[in-house]
Amino acid sequence: MNFISIQNIDSLDKWVKQALKIKKNPLKNKKLGKNKTLVMLFFNASLRTRLSTQKAALNLGMNVMVMNFGSEGWTLEYEDGAIMNQGASEHIKEAAAVVSQYADIIAIRAFAGLVDKEKDNAEMVISGFLKHATVPIVNMESATGHPMQSLADAITMAEHKTEHRPKVVLTWAPHPRALPQAVPNSFVEMMQKQTEMDFVITHPKGYELNPEITKDSKIEYDQNKAFENADFIYAKNWSNYKEYGQITNSDPNWTVTADKMKLTNNAKFMHCLPVRRNVIVTDEVIDSENSIVIEQANNRTYSAQLVLQTILENVK
Numbered sequence: 001m002n003f004i005s006i007q008n009i010d011s012l013d014k015w016v017k018q019a020l021k022i023k024k025n026p027l028k029n030k031k032l033g034k035n036k037t038l039v040m041l042f043f044n045a046s047l048r049t050r051l052s053t054q055k056a057a058l059n060l061g062m063n064v065m066v067m068n069f070g071s072e073g074w075t076l077e078y079e080d081g082a083i084m085n086q087g088a089s090e091h092i093k094e095a096a097a098v099v100s101q102y103a104d105i106i107a108i109r110a111f112a113g114l115v116d117k118e119k120d121n122a123e124m125v126i127s128g129f130l131k132h133a134t135v136p137i138v139n140m141e142s143a144t145g146h147p148m149q150s151l152a153d154a155i156t157m158a159e160h161k162t163e164h165r166p167k168v169v170l171t172w173a174p175h176p177r178a179l180p181q182a183v184p185n186s187f188v189e190m191m192q193k194q195t196e197m198d199f200v201i202t203h204p205k206g207y208e209l210n211p212e213i214t215k216d217s218k219i220e221y222d223q224n225k226a227f228e229n230a231d232f233i234y235a236k237n238w239s240n241y242k243e244y245g246q247i248t249n250s251d252p253n254w255t256v257t258a259d260k261m262k263l264t265n266n267a268k269f270m271h272c273l274p275v276r277r278n279v280i281v282t283d284e285v286i287d288s289e290n291s292i293v294i295e296q297a298n299n300r301t302y303s304a305q306l307v308l309q310t311i312l313e314n315v316k
């Protein structure tokens with residue numbers, strides 16, 4: 001069993017309930033991972049994913065090895081039949097097979113390059129490991145998805161359940177750098193599995209995410225209108241998908257402000273972090289009582305622990 005996408009979750013409701021159970025007693029399965037090793041390979045920077053996934057593995061009694069592959073590993077070749085007389089030192093065939101000798105589970109972070117859409121959609125790194133590793137693979141944010149984040153988001157929303165059917169808004173906000181679509185993609189896929197919530201995406205015209213992912217999810221181009229009566233505001237920047245990887249809008253009017261939050265039904269503010277203060281969201285909003293970003297980050301541990309536990313139970 002691998003955990004690559006939100007589509008690997010059979011019943012979101014069941015998974016969220018299980019994660020909340022783990023949260024109540026995180027050391028209950030301390031023996032499950034005994035003598036099992038998690039190898040985490042990072043091709044990009046991380047704070048939450050690295051520490052929460054490691055913590056989750058330790059809660060399960062696993063051994064953990066972490067490698068910053070992007071800066072410390074050999075440059076990998078992914079193309080079959082490549083004549084390797086250029087920059088890459090090692091082929092994914094050997095690299096994935098070798099890591100599998102030391103690991104019972106391999107977790108990988110490999111962001112989108114945001115230059116070549118086809119290449120990013122093909123998930124070169126994750127696909128390479130899936131093909132050539134001999135142990136389960138876990139996605140710690142790939143080119144097109146960040147499912148452990150969205151599972152943590154689902155857990156966090158369940159803990160802040162409203163009495164009425166909640167309205168959840170995913171809002172684009174400006175950012176000085178071109179960012180991947182992975183987080184919003186997985187958030188949208190997770191929300192499509194929420195039968196008890198209303199969901200609206202708001203972003204400037206032209207910032208549509210991959211339509212194969214958004215499908216018939218509602219888009220409202222007027223951010224103020226989208227915010228009306230919202231119970232959860234989930235802010236995230238992403239770069240343009242059509243004009244792939246470009247920043248075509250940096251309008252500060254899209255920043256989440258206290259005035260905008262006043263349009264909502266006293267909504268909770270969410271963001272996966274790291275966040276650019278006073279660009280994505282004002283200090284006033286992120287420092288307010290309605291901000292649940294730290295709880296969200298805390299739930300990354302239980303999201304990861306459920307994923308690792310499910311895999312360990314499957315390989316037993």
Ligand SMILES: NCCC[C@H](NC(=O)CCC(=O)O)C(=O)O
Nearest residue numbers: 141177179180182183272273274
């Ligand atoms: N894992 C959570 C988000 C990671 C990444 N954000 C970033 O790269 C922000 C970097 C910055 O703000 O400089 C993203 O959007 O996918």
Ligand SMILES: NC(=O)OP(=O)(O)O
Nearest residue numbers: 046047048049272273
């Ligand atoms: N939210 C998240 O994935 O954070 P890191 O990038 O710091 O791991």
